[in-house]
Amino acid sequence: MSFKIYLSGEIHSDWREKIAQGIKDKGLDIDIKSPVTDHQASDDCGEVILGAETEAFWKDHKAAKINAIRIRKYIMDADVVIVRFGNQYKQWNAAFDAGYAAALGKPVITLHDEELTHALKEVNAAALATCSSPEQVVDILAYTLN
Amino acid sequence: MSFKIYLSGEIHSDWREKIAQGIKDKGLDIDIKSPVTDHQASDDCGEVILGAETEAFWKDHKAAKINAIRIRKYIMDADVVIVRFGNQYKQWNAAFDAGYAAALGKPVITLHDEELTHALKEVNAAALATCSSPEQVVDILAYTLN
Amino acid sequence: MSFKIYLSGEIHSDWREKIAQGIKDKGLDIDIKSPVTDHQASDDCGEVILGAETEAFWKDHKAAKINAIRIRKYIMDADVVIVRFGNQYKQWNAAFDAGYAAALGKPVITLHDEELTHALKEVNAAALATCSSPEQVVDILAYTLN
Amino acid sequence: MSFKIYLSGEIHSDWREKIAQGIKDKGLDIDIKSPVTDHQASDDCGEVILGAETEAFWKDHKAAKINAIRIRKYIMDADVVIVRFGNQYKQWNAAFDAGYAAALGKPVITLHDEELTHALKEVNAAALATCSSPEQVVDILAYTLN
Amino acid sequence: MSFKIYLSGEIHSDWREKIAQGIKDKGLDIDIKSPVTDHQASDDCGEVILGAETEAFWKDHKAAKINAIRIRKYIMDADVVIVRFGNQYKQWNAAFDAGYAAALGKPVITLHDEELTHALKEVNAAALATCSSPEQVVDILAYTLN
Amino acid sequence: MSFKIYLSGEIHSDWREKIAQGIKDKGLDIDIKSPVTDHQASDDCGEVILGAETEAFWKDHKAAKINAIRIRKYIMDADVVIVRFGNQYKQWNAAFDAGYAAALGKPVITLHDEELTHALKEVNAAALATCSSPEQVVDILAYTLN
């Protein structure tokens, strides 16, 4: 009965690697899932697999729906959903995942810098912990599985 | 059996008033709910009702949880959840509401300018319609209730 | 506590009118809902409300999703979902509605000619009654509400 | 944690074999389930196991219900439900399965030729991807599991 | 917000009338629902409405499914399901209704003579009260609504 | 669409009256429900209605199950569940109600003195607000319904 986590959000920093390394270092039995984090592949998967579109909206639509197959599966399976917000970009998909996970009753942990506290207050209100570093996330997982 | 909608998101433009006016003009039997849209009241409700905090995080936390009582109730009751994203601000609460509504199986309609199409592709992938004007939202409601 | 029914399926015969008339004649307290049965309006609602498409697929997609707002709402609200299959046309939306209703645990009544018995066996296997005339549907409703 | 798919629909072409081969060629860890695709066995299972019927309706009814034991189990277990519509036949059971899966919140992928686009618009509106070849289905699965 | 009850089980004594009278006497705001208690009508509804059958099994099957439309609706709507077992007859439908209601989380009250205590122990284990007279049922309802 | 609240917990102070008065004073459209707060009646209802018991355990058991009919109904119906803990008594039923409501996804508001903060930390962790006076509860309700 290994523990399952899903890492949603920011793809421009190495927070996922840090969490993975911390889990490995502490020898935790945790299965880690993420969305496709190759930005180009994620944006283009609709066109690459199903054919080109003339409208940007439908190009995005096809890609986002294919990505949703993976994302929903891993959120549904997760014991904890960890959502990272970087200081840049709108990352509405991260907040969407947090809302989706919360409505399913999944424990949510957020990870962001202090300067985002006010903007993320509604997301944090639905989270069971708010971390400012990947190490804190790992510490919570280690404590939970001790 | 009147129809119920919840209007989530941006509070700095008059899109809610336009939708309400359009519904009135067309004589649609629709019950409209919104979050508290008085920015100051929404931010301060935790401290005003339950006492001051020394930490910004907990001030926000108390307020966001009180607001959640209202928001969850109205999303849960809604037949359709309409989520508006303005061109400014991060509005993570709007994306969170969209995810929450989607996970509950509520029909979601998004409302935003074309320039946000790419950033909102995951939210739109879960929506049943994407509108660029309040008039379009009203037209969909009118069509649905005709 | 009036009874609510949803009439899904064929739009090229007057079965809905016959059921409505039968309900009226028997004085049954039943709220009747249907999809938009104006074929043109139903096909075109996406383009009419949200703008033209160059691809037939996306034209259909936009329309079908807008129609889904109405259909899901009424299936969700229904005490009984009645699904009519005519002898012509593929009417996959009718079978889709039947599956959707069945998975939600809604009682389903099918209405079709005997020649369709074999082709509809899986749908009928999930139905609580299979009728061959609108009068039979009305008789079941009258019996249920007597 | 292998991925589970259910292949619903057409039994007169080799699309299931092509998907199975593609999954094998790409070395994907996917558990593939299907209905009983032996047409005769599927039609006759009620009579063969439980005894002959004089009425065609009840012969079909018994068979369809026995088949439902298998179908519901595999849809319930599936991570993705893939529904194939051939150009011939009414295949209402395929559309029924798609509706059933959609109501359970299962990701649905449809597979059909372009000429069926309009007739399948409501089914496609509930799908996360619409493919025109088994290869595209395999590509989506490979992308999802990469 | 009137209270809703469903009276399942025995149709050969006047326990339903006694409960209805008791509710009236105490002026309780309770909406009372029952199955069709006309034995003949209940047994024959399948054939009367949908046509004769040559096999007893299918005659019963058609009737029981039509009756299920009503029974499920009223159990689903009920705040309390009251299940009466007489000393005669097998009344498996009553025990079935009790199991159905229990699985839905509906409060169940049983009503039977003491001599059935042992035979009904599993049903009573899922009930919130076991009564030996209609008066006791009414007293519980009056207490609950006081 | 009036708002519904359930007031769980302490029966030895007038907090329910204060909340009711505050709601009345502010003219809020709120339907207020409570358990039976007549201590003796609540303890004795099992014996009074269904007959005497020789064992204290079963006397309590019968009474608690009858009370559960009312309590579950009102928690299930409630938009917000308010749980009051006095400084005396164990009030495990109040904590049980809070857990029950939380698992159903109902918003919970707790009401207790500061000295109970540590002992109630798990209950407060599941609550959307923690109040120290009935006035604060009323203010939250007024804010929510403004």
Add this chain to the structure above:
Amino acid sequence: MSFKIYLSGEIHSDWREKIAQGIKDKGLDIDIKSPVTDHQASDDCGEVILGAETEAFWKDHKAAKINAIRIRKYIMDADVVIVRFGNQYKQWNAAFDAGYAAALGKPVITLHDEELTHALKEVNAAALATCSSPEQVVDILAYTLN
């Protein structure tokens, strides 16, 4: 992913052994669960484990609730629930289990002699197959898993 079945009902004939033997003979990968079928142990478990009772009702109550821990677990886990009714005894627990399973959406197969057809019509109306011999049950399982 072995298939799981639960065998509910009659304990005075060897139908369970016959099904188990048939499953073994056909080499089906099926996990078989049953209630405690030692009549005395099942009746007495409450008193044996938790202490003697003076009232027959409470003796039965304690036993039935302990048995319910096992029964609910195995029904919840089952892919198919098979319910056997012998010609003797009231076996209300079997009908209760059938109702419980049906409400959870579990496929139900009934097993009984033809003379019970009328008395079991409501239970059969919720079943996906009605068998008259253990061999037929095994044949359905073999067909389902082929």
Add this chain to the structure above:
Amino acid sequence: MSFKIYLSGEIHSDWREKIAQGIKDKGLDIDIKSPVTDHQASDDCGEVILGAETEAFWKDHKAAKINAIRIRKYIMDADVVIVRFGNQYKQWNAAFDAGYAAALGKPVITLHDEELTHALKEVNAAALATCSSPEQVVDILAYTLN
């Protein structure tokens, strides 16, 4: 398919060890989970992992939410939730867990001395067994798994 239990409640006596030893002695295939039972670690985890707080309320809040990640996971996974109440302390978290488990439909077994019978009547009303010793709990598990 090993059986899973969660042991909630009192941390000041060795009841968990006794149950674990009894399970081992009887060779039962049971997976045992508990909350963090190191009192200090449980109280301080919020501050230790996420940083110090100036307010006792928020110190407790952070800790209780982190503990909730573990508790909810194990209650959700459990086949049976066993809740122990010692004679001292308020242990509202134990009663909260019992309510939470009951609302999820999980079988609950309580474990407490006779003197707590009256105070725990509402919790026991939702339990499938009430034990006075760890040995009785083990006997029920052994009986359930025999």
